[in-house]
Amino acid sequence: MDLFEEYRQQQTWRDWPQYLQHIPFKSSDVVVDLGCSVGGVSSLFASRVKQVVGVDLNRSFIDFCQQHQSANQTFIHCDFDNIDYQSLAEINGVWASFSLSYLPVPLDYLTKLHSIIQPGGWIALLDVACFISANLSLDSVYYDKVRQFELLSAQSGCYDFNFGDKMQLMLQQVGFEISYVDNDVTDLELNFSGAARADVVQGWSARLERMQKLRELLGGDYSCFCAEFLANLQSPQHQQRGCVKYVVAKKAQ
Numbered sequence: 001m002d003l004f005e006e007y008r009q010q011q012t013w014r015d016w017p018q019y020l021q022h023i024p025f026k027s028s029d030v031v032v033d034l035g036c037s038v039g040g041v042s043s044l045f046a047s048r049v050k051q052v053v054g055v056d057l058n059r060s061f062i063d064f065c066q067q068h069q070s071a072n073q074t075f076i077h078c079d080f081d082n083i084d085y086q087s088l089a090e091i092n093g094v095w096a097s098f099s100l101s102y103l104p105v106p107l108d109y110l111t112k113l114h115s116i117i118q119p120g121g122w123i124a125l126l127d128v129a130c131f132i133s134a135n136l137s138l139d140s141v142y143y144d145k146v147r148q149f150e151l152l153s154a155q156s157g158c159y160d161f162n163f164g165d166k167m168q169l170m171l172q173q174v175g176f177e178i179s180y181v182d183n184d185v186t187d188l189e190l191n192f193s194g195a196a197r198a199d200v201v202q203g204w205s206a207r208l209e210r211m212q213k214l215r216e217l218l219g220g221d222y223s224c225f226c227a228e229f230l231a232n233l234q235s236p237q238h239q240q241r242g243c244v245k246y247v248v249a250k251k252a253q
């Protein structure tokens with residue numbers, strides 16, 4: 001399974017309409033989807049607001065989105081840091097699902113977003129919190145190492161596996177008012193109780209295949225770790241442990 005297929009598959013596991021119902025968007029809004037990937041959320045917004053701008057670093061994702069875009073959608077192939085916000089229409093809302101966790105200094109970026117969002121506008125962030133370790137059995141011999149790996153990854157500025165735990169405070173720090181929080185969102189793939197579906201296990205297997213840094217850390221133990229991790233996902237005893245968080249916030253009028 002390539003990355004495109006993985007991301008397309010993931011769209012089917014997310015309950016996007018459930019998230020959208022907590023956002024105070026208006027039909028006149030211009031919305032930016034940061035890290036739009038294959039455009040699932042951008043399409044949902046397109047049928048609800050005036051204009052949607054999807055941004056992603058991955059050329060093939062943007063090509064795909066552009067081939068399928070509706071009249072009120074624009075897709076930009078760009079790094080978040082290089083978006084020319086001045087050239088866009090006045091922005092009322094920003095959606096970022098599982099994407100700001102890639103930023104080395106998300107607080108600075110949220111400060112920028114606060115400055116470009118129109119008064120009365122909104123931001124909605126959905127992201128993970130320890131989503132590898134929290135899907136591993138607490139009894140696992142790998143548990144401490146994986147937790148350590150997640151913490152070090154954030155410190156190195158590579159990827160923050162725990163961004164979900166930080167985003168509410170960061171939004172408040174940069175001046176947004178929090179309007180909705182769910183610290184334990186159920187997600188078919190990332191945060192669930194009971195045995196995972198076969199297609200979800202396949203998706204996780206593909207993700208583990210491309211986790212090069214974790215593979216390097218665990219060395220010769222990596223295949224045993226993967227087998228144990230996938231077995232835990234398929235166990236009826238598997239427990240939802242708060243790995244997905246969702247925050248909606250507003251900019252004052």
Ligand SMILES: C[S@@+](CC[C@H](N)C(=O)[O-])C[C@H]1O[C@@H](n2cnc3c(N)ncnc32)[C@H](O)[C@@H]1O
Nearest residue numbers: 035036037056057058078079080097098099102
């Ligand atoms: C885990 S995916 C999430 C995709 C989608 N938002 C979703 O929830 O299904 C993260 C996306 O963010 C994009 N991305 C990561 N870092 C980026 C950056 N610095 N600039 C632009 N896009 C980035 C990736 O290419 C990828 O498509």
